[in-house]
Amino acid sequence: MSRREVVVRDSENDVRRRVREGDREAFALLYEQFARAVYNHGLRLTGDWSTAEEIMSETFLTAWRTRVRVQEDGGSLLPWLLGIATHKADNARRGVRRRQLFLARQPQPRVEEDFAPRTIGRIDDARYLRAVQTALERLRRQEREVLALCVWSGLDYQQTAEALGIAVGTVRSRLSRARRKLAHLAEEEREPPTARGEMTSAAAIAALPVREELT
Amino acid sequence: MNDDTTGACPQRHGDREEIARLLPAPADWDLPREQYLRHRDLLMHHIDHEQVARPRPARRLLRPAVLAPATALALACAVTAGIALTGGDSAPTGTASHRAATDMQPAAALLARISDATETRVGLTVRDDQFVYTRRRPAAPT
Numbered sequence: 001m002s003r004r005e006v007v008v009r010d011s012e013n014d015v016r017r018r019v020r021e022g023d024r025e026a027f028a029l030l031y032e033q034f035a036r037a038v039y040n041h042g043l044r045l046t047g048d049w050s051t052a053e054e055i056m057s058e059t060f061l062t063a064w065r066t067r068v069r070v071q072e073d074g075g076s077l078l079p080w081l082l083g084i085a086t087h088k089a090d091n092a093r094r095g096v097r098r099r100q101l102f103l104a105r106q107p108q109p110r111v112e113e114d115f116a117p118r119t120i121g122r123i124d125d126a127r128y129l130r131a132v133q134t135a136l137e138r139l140r141r142q143e144r145e146v147l148a149l150c151v152w153s154g155l156d157y158q159q160t161a162e163a164l165g166i167a168v169g170t171v172r173s174r175l176s177r178a179r180r181k182l183a184h185l186a187e188e189e190r191e192p193p194t195a196r197g198e199m200t201s202a203a204a205i206a207a208l209p210v211r212e213e214l215t
Numbered sequence: 216m217n218d219d220t221t222g223a224c225p226q227r228h229g230d231r232e233e234i235a236r237l238l239p240a241p242a243d244w245d246l247p248r249e250q251y252l253r254h255r256d257l258l259m260h261h262i263d264h265e266q267v268a269r270p271r272p273a274r275r276l277l278r279p280a281v282l283a284p285a286t287a288l289a290l291a292c293a294v295t296a297g298i299a300l301t302g303g304d305s306a307p308t309g310t311a312s313h314r315a316a317t318d319m320q321p322a323a324a325l326l327a328r329i330s331d332a333t334e335t336r337v338g339l340t341v342r343d344d345q346f347v348y349t350r351r352r353p354a355a356p357t
Contacts, residue, residue, distance in 0.1 A: 024262050031255050039246050053246060057254040061261055129241040151231050152240040175230045182237040 012075050019063075019077065020070050031060055034078055038085045041153050045089035045144070046096070047133035055092060059085040074162070079155055083163035086145050138185060143178040146171055 018026035035056060042055030062084050070080060136144045150160040150171060161168045246254075 022262075022266070024259070024266070027262060028255070028259065031258060035251060035254070036243070036246065040243050043244055044241050049244070052244075053250055053254070056246070057257060060254070060258045064258065064262060064265075125242040125244075132238065132241050135238055147234060147238075151234045151238075172230070175234065179230045179234050179237070182234060186237055 009075060012077075013073055015077065016070050016072060016074065019067050020072070022064075022067060027060070027064060030063070030077060030081070034081050035060070037078060037153065038081050041082050041085050041148060042089050042092075043129070044132070044152055045086070045136075045148050046092050047130050048092075048096070051089075051092045051096070055085050055088045058088055062088075076159070078153075079149075079159040079163040082149055082153055082155065083165070086149065086163065090141060090145070135182070135185065139178055139181055143174050143181070146174040147178045150175055 015026055015029070019030065038059050039052050039056040042059075043049065043052035046052060046055070059081055063081060066084075070077065136147075139147065145164060146160060149155045149163055150157065155163060157168050157171050160171045164171070
């Protein structure tokens with residue numbers, strides 16, 4: 001371990017200690033450092049901006065309430081926060097699903113999402129974000145969560161395991177299943193997409209639900 | 216993204232990259248500054264509120280309350296609270312209620328005097344779970 005790594009680890013453990021003790025400034029710092037990452041994690045899992053905002057806010061409040069569970073030693077606190085956010089996102093998804101089932105039974109037509117306050121460049125991002133949700137629907141919750149943490153939020157296997165409270169081996173096997181399913185989905189959708197210019201099979205998966213929506 | 220801390224076999228390690236290729240991460244979004252600050256204030260307010268509301272450690276009674284005179288009996292609760300808060304001994308017992316600290320100061324002082332007087336006159340040791348009943352003639356009017 002290099003000297004720099006030792007220094008980083010010491011300061012991370014110092015943050016952990018202060019968080020455990022309920023140090024106000026440590027939480028202010030934690031928020032400053034990780035609010036954006038937590039927000040985006042929530043957004044990728046739910047595809048909804050206001051839900052992501054709630055997830056972020058509630059994650060830090062829950063972190064405060066459960067601060068004594070933080071271990072003294074163990075590096076960055078981001079996995080801990082993302083673990084909390086993952087639970088909240090799961091709850092939110094269930095809620096959304098219930099609402100959608102309810103709306104599906106109602107006679108009125110679906111309301112189109114309003115992109116007016118967003119820039120044109122963001123429309124594609126927004127559409128892709130929604131499309132990704134449909135792809136995620138094809139995975140089991142456990143696979144979805146490992147994917148979001150380990151692939152999109154950049155946690156390593158160990159950190160993903162820590163965030164979800166599971167074994168590292170489980171992270172690997174879930175990731176591997178997610179990969180097989182996505183590859184299978186991509187196989188199903190060989191048809192070349194048109195909406196996003198140069199595309200890999202990746203975007204093909206995501207583009208599929210968009211096309212379905214437009215027809 | 217491309218850490219190698221796991222020492223996994225290349226095939227396994229490829230899962231991450233392959234998924235990233237199949238389903239790239241949606242672009243990062245910024246939470247509008249206003250909301251970012253609002254939620255930070257909410258968190259800080261919550262923390263401050265809880266830290267104020269957190270109960271302070273209870274303090275030990277300076278001396279056992281001797282509840283002989285009728286006045287002391289009537290104000291037994293006030294004695295307990297008052298003496299507990301004016302005392303400097305900080306060893307915890309968990310028995311003292313400690314509400315309305317500042318309001319109690321004059322009453323506590325008076326009751327302390329009364330209990331001092333009673334203690335010297337009666338010469339009895341009374342535990343917290345005991346009562347002493349005394350019969351007295353009313354004092355002559357001055």
